[in-house]
Structures are given as C-alpha cells and as structure tokens.
Amino acid sequence: MSTIEIQERHDVVTQLRDPAHAARPTVEVHGVSKWFGTKVAVSDVTCSFGPGITGLLGPNGAGKTTLLRTITGLLRPSEGRVSIFGTDPRKDPSVYRRIGFVPEDDAVYGHLSARQLVRYAAELSRHDASPAVVETAIARVNLLADADRPIVEYSKGMRQRAKVAAALVNEPDLLVLDEPLNGADPTQRAVLIAIFHELAAAGRTIIVSSHVLAEVERMTDRVIAILDGKLAAAGHIRAIRAAMTHIPHKVRIEADDPRILARALVDVPAVVGVHFQDGGLEVETSNLAELGKAIPAITVEKSVRVTRFEPVDASLESVFRHLLSIRR
Amino acid sequence: MPEPSIELDAGAVAATAEGTVYDLGYTPHEGPRLGRSAAIRAMFVDGSRRALGLRRKAWAKVLPWTLIAAAIVPAAWVVALTFVVAGFSLEDAGPFGDPAEFFQVIGLLAMFFVGLVGPTLLIPDRRHGVLAVYASRPVRAADYLLARAATLVVLTSLFILIPQAILYVGISSLYVEGFRAGLVEHASEIPEILGTTIAYVLAYGAPAFLIALFAQRLSIASGVYVLIMFLTSMVVEAMPRATDLLVFKVMAPLALFWNPLSVRDWLFNREPEDWPLERVGLEPWVAVATIVAITLATVVIAHRRYRRYF
Numbered sequence: 001m002s003t004i005e006i007q008e009r010h011d012v013v014t015q016l017r018d019p020a021h022a023a024r025p026t027v028e029v030h031g032v033s034k035w036f037g038t039k040v041a042v043s044d045v046t047c048s049f050g051p052g053i054t055g056l057l058g059p060n061g062a063g064k065t066t067l068l069r070t071i072t073g074l075l076r077p078s079e080g081r082v083s084i085f086g087t088d089p090r091k092d093p094s095v096y097r098r099i100g101f102v103p104e105d106d107a108v109y110g111h112l113s114a115r116q117l118v119r120y121a122a123e124l125s126r127h128d129a130s131p132a133v134v135e136t137a138i139a140r141v142n143l144l145a146d147a148d149r150p151i152v153e154y155s156k157g158m159r160q161r162a163k164v165a166a167a168l169v170n171e172p173d174l175l176v177l178d179e180p181l182n183g184a185d186p187t188q189r190a191v192l193i194a195i196f197h198e199l200a201a202a203g204r205t206i207i208v209s210s211h212v213l214a215e216v217e218r219m220t221d222r223v224i225a226i227l228d229g230k231l232a233a234a235g236h237i238r239a240i241r242a243a244m245t246h247i248p249h250k251v252r253i254e255a256d257d258p259r260i261l262a263r264a265l266v267d268v269p270a271v272v273g274v275h276f277q278d279g280g281l282e283v284e285t286s287n288l289a290e291l292g293k294a295i296p297a298i299t300v301e302k303s304v305r306v307t308r309f310e311p312v313d314a315s316l317e318s319v320f321r322h323l324l325s326i327r328r
Numbered sequence: 329m330p331e332p333s334i335e336l337d338a339g340a341v342a343a344t345a346e347g348t349v350y351d352l353g354y355t356p357h358e359g360p361r362l363g364r365s366a367a368i369r370a371m372f373v374d375g376s377r378r379a380l381g382l383r384r385k386a387w388a389k390v391l392p393w394t395l396i397a398a399a400i401v402p403a404a405w406v407v408a409l410t411f412v413v414a415g416f417s418l419e420d421a422g423p424f425g426d427p428a429e430f431f432q433v434i435g436l437l438a439m440f441f442v443g444l445v446g447p448t449l450l451i452p453d454r455r456h457g458v459l460a461v462y463a464s465r466p467v468r469a470a471d472y473l474l475a476r477a478a479t480l481v482v483l484t485s486l487f488i489l490i491p492q493a494i495l496y497v498g499i500s501s502l503y504v505e506g507f508r509a510g511l512v513e514h515a516s517e518i519p520e521i522l523g524t525t526i527a528y529v530l531a532y533g534a535p536a537f538l539i540a541l542f543a544q545r546l547s548i549a550s551g552v553y554v555l556i557m558f559l560t561s562m563v564v565e566a567m568p569r570a571t572d573l574l575v576f577k578v579m580a581p582l583a584l585f586w587n588p589l590s591v592r593d594w595l596f597n598r599e600p601e602d603w604p605l606e607r608v609g610l611e612p613w614v615a616v617a618t619i620v621a622i623t624l625a626t627v628v629i630a631h632r633r634y635r636r637y638f
Contacts, residue, residue: 074463076636093466093638097361101464105457109374111384123370124465126362133359170465 019235020224022050026174026205027071032080034066041066043229044080049207053200055216055223056209057320063229064209065104068178071207072101084174097125100167104178104209107163110152114143114162117151118169125170137169142191156183164192174205181215193219217316225323232323241314247322248272248284251291254308255281255299261306264298280308367467371475372482378452379445379483395441396487399434403491407498417502425499427492427514427521428596431528434488435588439532439557441487442480446536447549449476455544459637469638473630480537484529492521520595527591527619532557534623535584541626541633561585564604580604581618590615 025048034042042063058064069075071082073089073096081088087095108117118137122129138147141161146154151162160183167175175196181189196219200206210216216223223240225233233240241249255261258281262274265283270291273284285291288311299306313322381388406424410416423429453459462472496514503510536553543549564576564583581587583604590605592598594612605615 069460072464074460074637093468096464096466099464101460103457103460103464105460107457107460109458109461116383120370120374121461121465123362124367124462124467126364126367126466128359128361129366129370130359176464 019239020047020231022048022054024050026050026085027207028083029067029071030081030083032067032070032077032082034063034070034075035078041229042070042077042226045226045229045231046080047224047231047234049205049224051200051203051205052222053196053206053208053220055220056207056226057213057216057223057316058209058211058226058232059324060211062226064211064226065178066229067226068176068207068209069103072099072176097127097170098173100170100172100175102160102163102167102175102177102180104182108151108159108166111150113148113150114138114154114158114165115147117162118165121166122169127170133169137165140168140195141165142188157185157188160184161188161192164195168195168199172204175199175207177206177208179210180208181210181212189215213316213320223316225320227323233319237316237319238314241311241319241322242288244319244322247325248286249288249291249311250313250318251283251285251288252277252308252310252312253281253283253295253306254279256305256307260302261298261304264302264304265294268294268298270294282312364466364471367465368471368475368478371462371467371472372478375449375476375479376483379448379479391444392441395437395444399437399441399487399491400494402433403430403494403498407494407501410498410501421498424495427495427499427517428524428592428598430492430495431488431524431592432589434491435528435532438484438488438528439585440554442484442529442532442536443550443553443557445483446480446533446553447540447543447546449479450537450540451543451546451549454637463638467638469631469634472638473627473634477533477537477630480533481529484533485525488525488528489521492525517596520592523595524588524592527588527595527616530623531584531588531591531615531619534619534626538622538626538629541630557585561604577608577610580608580610581614584622587615587618591619 027049029045029047032042032045033040045063045067056064056068066075070077071084073082073084073093076090084095085098089095089099109120112120115134115138119129119134122133122137127133135144138144141164143158143161143165146158151159154162160180164177164180167177177196180196181192184192193215196206196208200220208216208219217237221237222235223233223237224231225240233243235243253261258276258279262276262281265271265274265281268285268291270285270287271283271294272286275282275284283291292309295306295309298304312318377383380392381390403424406421409421417425419425423433453462459472496511500510500514501507503513505513535556536549539553539556540549543552561583564579564586581604586603586605589601590603590612593600593603594615600606600612605612
C-alpha cells in the first residue's frame with residue numbers, strides 16, 4: 001500500500017470518528033472560507049451532512065447563512081470546496097434538481113399566489129409542474145385554503161410555508177432550510193417540524209439553520225455550531241456537553257435529607273460546588289461519571305434516599321451558552 | 329459482518345437491530361419531468377407578465393399599456409379611416425402610409441418601451457434578493473439571462489410589428505386591384521420590415537439591458553437610458569456637416585438613437601437621409617457593426633456579472 005493510500009485511509013478513518021462528519025455524507029464541506037472584503041464570514045469550515053436532520057446553530061452574524069448559501073452554491077467559496085451528492089453544484093447545476101432551499105429572506109414574488117409560486121418553482125426545478133403535483137406540495141404545508149391569494153397578503157408564517165412548499169415540490173433529496181420557522185405560529189411550527197421529520201425518516205438530508213435552540217432541539221439532536229465563522233462544535237448535543245470537561249456540569253439532586261447529602265458531597269473530589277436550591281441541591285462537578293459513582297456509596301453510608309438525579313445543563317441551550325462563554 | 333435480518337413490522341420500510349424507519353406515506357414522484365426549455369419558458373412567461381404588469385396592481389399596467397396604446401391606436405385609426413373615409417389615399421396618411429416611414433414614429437415609442445421593460449426584467453430580482461429563487465434551482469446564469477433577453481426581444485418586436493401589421497392590412501385595403509392583391513403586393517416589404525425591426529430591437533434593447541445590469545433602481549435605469557439615447561444623438565447632431573475629422577467619424581456610430589434608421593434606409597434601399605453616419609461619409613454597415621458590437625458586449629458583460637449570483 002502506497003503512502004498516499006495509507007494517508008487517504010487514515011483521513012477516512014479520522015473523518016468517521018470526527019463528529020463533524022456524517023457516516024454517509026451527502027453534503028461535504030472541505031476547508032471552506034468565505035470573505036467579503038476584509039470581513040471573514042466563514043473561516044476554514046470542514047464538516048459533512050448525511051441523511052436525517054442536522055441543526056446548524058450560531059448566534060446572529062455567526063456565518064450560518066453564508067455557510068448555507070455557500071453549500072447551496074449561491075456563493076462561491078473564497079477557499080475550499082463544497083460537494084453535494086459528489087458534485088460541485090457550481091460546476092454541475094443539474095444537482096439542483098435534487099435540492100430544495102428555503103432562504104431566510106423573503107425571496108418570493110409578492111404578486112404571485114402560493115399556487116403560482118409553487119408551480120413556478122416546479123418549472124424552474126424541471127420537475128413535473130402539473131396541478132396535482134403543485135396541489136400536493138401546497139397541501140403538505142396546510143396552505144390549500146389560501147393557495148390562490150397573493151403572497152403579499154400572507155402573514156410571515158404563511159409566507160414561510162409557501163416557501164417550504166416551493167422547496168418541497170421537486171421532492172428534494174437535500175433540503176436546506178434557513179430559519180424555516182420564523183414567524184410561524186405554534187401549530188404551523190408543529191406541522192413544519194412533522195414534515196421535516198417525515199422527510200428525514202424517508203432518508204432525505206435536511207440542514208436546518210436556526211438561532212431558536214428549542215426549535216432545533218425538537219427537530220434533531222445532531223448539531224453543528226458556528227461561532228465567528230468557525231466550526232465551534234459538532235455532534236450530538238449530550239456528547240458536545242460531555243466534551244466540555246473544563247466547564248463543570250450542573251446536576252440537580254433531590255433527597256430526603258439534602259443537608260447530610262451536601263455535607264458528604266463536598267468531600268467528593270469531583271465536586272466543585274454545592275448549592276441549596278428549591279429544597280434540593282444543585283451540584284457542580286468536573287466529572288459527571290465520578291459523581292454518579294459516588295452517590296450510591298453516600299446514600300448507603302449516610303442513610304440518605306436520593307429521589308432525583310438530573311443533569312440540568314445538558315440541554316441545547318445550556319450547551320450553546322457554554323460555547324458562547326468559551327468565545328468570550 | 330452482515331446485518332442480522334429483521335422481520336419488518338407493518339408499515340416499516342427498513343429496520344436494523346437498533347432502529348426502524350416507518351413508512352409515513354411519502355410517495356416519490358414517478359411521473360414525467362420537465363427539461364431545461366421548460367424552465368426557460370417559465371422565466372420568459374414570468375418576465376412577460378412582469379413587463380406588462382399582468383397579475384399586478386393597476387399602476388403597474390399604466391406605463392406599458394399607455395405606450396402600447398400609443399403605438400397601436402394611431403395605426404388602427406388610420407386603417408379605420410381607409411375603410412370609412414371615401415377617397416382616403418396613402419398620401420393623406422403621412423408616415424402611416426409607408427412602413428419605412430412609420431419606423432420613425434414607432435421607433436421613438438419603442439425606445440421608451442425598451443427603457444421601461446429592460447430594467448423591469450432585471451433590477452427587481454437583484455434588488456429584492458429574488459435571484460436565490462433561480463440560483464438554488466437547476467438554472468444557469470445563461471438560462472436566466474437568455475429568458476430575460478428573449479422577453480425583451482419578443483415584446484419589443486411585437487410592440488413594433490403589431491402596428492406595422494395593422495398598417496399592412498390598411499395599406500393593402502387601399503390597393504386598386506383589391507385587398508388580396510394588395511396583401512401579395514406589399515408582402516415583398518416584409519423582409520425589410522423584419523430586418524429593420526431586428527435592428528431597432530437590438531440597437532435600443534442592448535443599451536437598456538446593459539444599464540439594467542448595474543442600476544439599482546428602475547426609475548434611475550430608465551432615466552439614464554433615455555438620457556444616454558438622447559444625449560449621444562444631440563452631441564452628434566451638433567457635429568459639423570460633411571466633416572473629415574476622425575473624431576466625428578468615431579462619434580457618429582455612437583449616436584445610438586439614429587443607427588437603426590441608417591439600417592432602415594439601407595434595407596429599404598432608400599436614398600440615405602441626413603443621419604449622423606451619412607453626414608460623416610460612413611456606410612450603413614457601420615451602423616450594423618455598431619449594433620452587433622454593443623449587443624455582443626452586453627452579452628459578455630451580462631454573463632460575467634450574473635455568474636456571481638449563480
């Protein structure tokens with residue numbers, strides 16, 4: 001085996017272990033940077049996306065939209081390359097037949113009705129633009145009742161659904177959604193999220209960008225986080241949290257005698273702080289596993305009954321807050 | 329090691345020892361799909377509706393339809409007179425009695441029409457971020473520009489040719505040997521009419537398209553276009569007659585407004601009038617070369633500019 005082959009195999013193995021890479025990638029981002037004049041919007045991002053839903057997270061201005069527009073070929077990377085289904089979309093636009101894109105901004109013609117917009121999208125995607133196909137796409141987003149009104153009269157949430165219908169009409173294998181739930185009411189959000197889950201279950205690759213973390217958490221537990229244009233974290237939310245060993249984990253513990261438990265816990269080396277809170281304890285630990293092992297021994301030795309043991313900062317919001325604190 | 333086989337539950341489409349994917353009723357499309365031409369045709373139809381203000385509020389229709397009415401109504405009026413007024417002759421119809429002469433009337437209106445339609449086809453998509461609608465689909469920059477240019481060419485051609493067709497019918501009706509013989513007799517002028525129409529469409533359309541590639545607002549683009557067309561003509565108008573100075577020979581073809589008229593006289597084999605080219609002793613083919621050069625430059629610049637969006 002040549003040195004190059006060994007290196008390639010090593011790269012593949014490394015990628016498989018790297019949570020920034022999907023096991024069966026359909027979208028691959030290789031060292032992509034994008035700058036506008038002196039402003040670096042995306043800096044050397046390497047990651048991949050596969051079937052299922054992946055959340056792309058980041059605060060406003062982090063570079064999410066730039067990365068999505070680069071992935072979808074709307075922007076040419078200043079450096080690096082993007083491949084979709086093994087093809088560079090800027091060199092082979094036919095790959096767009098398999099892509100649906102919902103941009104963040106209101107990129108729709110206000111004078112068109114949802115039905116006209118979806119039909120136009122089908123024609124541009126070179127899909128079947130027959131009334132039945134158009135009707136199906138509109139029905140999926142529950143917009144049939146208003147399908148013939150001009151989009152300019154729609155609420156923000158309805159416009160979002162019209163854009164999603166236009167993105168779905170060509171039955172894309174890759175769906176790229178930039179803040180797709182903006183302006184949608186709770187019922188509409190539930191409908192859209194159910195659609196995304198359905199498509200993901202059917203093996204479609206879905207990339208969802210959002211700064212509303214609770215929404216992303218409802219859709220997926222695999223995320224890629226971007227901060228200041230750089231890849232800040234990737235993988236499953238709990239795994240990312242577990243990797244933040246320098247930030248103490250917070251655990252809510254409830255027991256029949258919290259004072260005795262607190263006194264015992266301060267002697268555990270992994271415990272860095274204990275606070276009384278709402279009749280229970282909030283324990284900060286540098287090693288969650290070690291704390292988990294210590295608790296049974298303490299309960300036996302001190303005759304304390306633990307009724308609740310729950311990590312309270314493994315939610316996406318907590319993980320993201322920690323990521324932001326690292327940046328600062 | 330191969331995956332152990334799993335017996336699928338009802339409704340399951342795939343299963344392993346660790347998970348199952350259920351069929352939620354997603355049925356992929358198996359029917360026919362459209363081709364590239366369908367996408368271009370869709371953009372052409374969209375552009376035509378936009379240019380004419382169709383499916384838009386009333387104010388969007390005012391300008392294009394006022395110009396269309398200004399082009400068609402006088403021609404229709406002259407034709408109506410030929411049927412109604414006894415003894416109405418071609419001489420009474422002025423420029424309306426001669427297709428070549430009529431180009432001077434319709435040409436001015438066509439310039440305003442092009443100045444309105446060209447920017448309308450390009451600027452709003454850029455300004456309102458709607459290019460993403462096209463760029464995220466299997467549409468190349470060339471497809472988009474081709475569809476937009478085709479809209480401009482077809483609408484402007486119709487703008488010129490419909491009044492010409494009306495007059496053709498009217499003139500033929502005055503033919504002493506009968507209407508049918510008149511149609512046949514005047515059919516010999518159709519190639520010249522078509523050729524001159526192409527010259528007008530390209531000579532006026534290419535600069536409008538070029539300005540619309542860069543302008544940010546419709547009103548500014550239309551204003552700059554009309555200004556350029558008139559200013560270049562006025563500058564050349566001010567040139568001394570029968571001059572041999574090189575600078576005037578270079579400037580004469582840049583009188584963009586007059587170039588199609590030089591082409592018209594050439595095609596209709598008319599005695600050249602005092603157009604800028606003729607004034608400095610240049611042949612009509614220079615007008616054709618100028619129109620072609622500006623059109624080609626517009627094509628190249630448009631493609632280079634729009635590649636960044638696609």
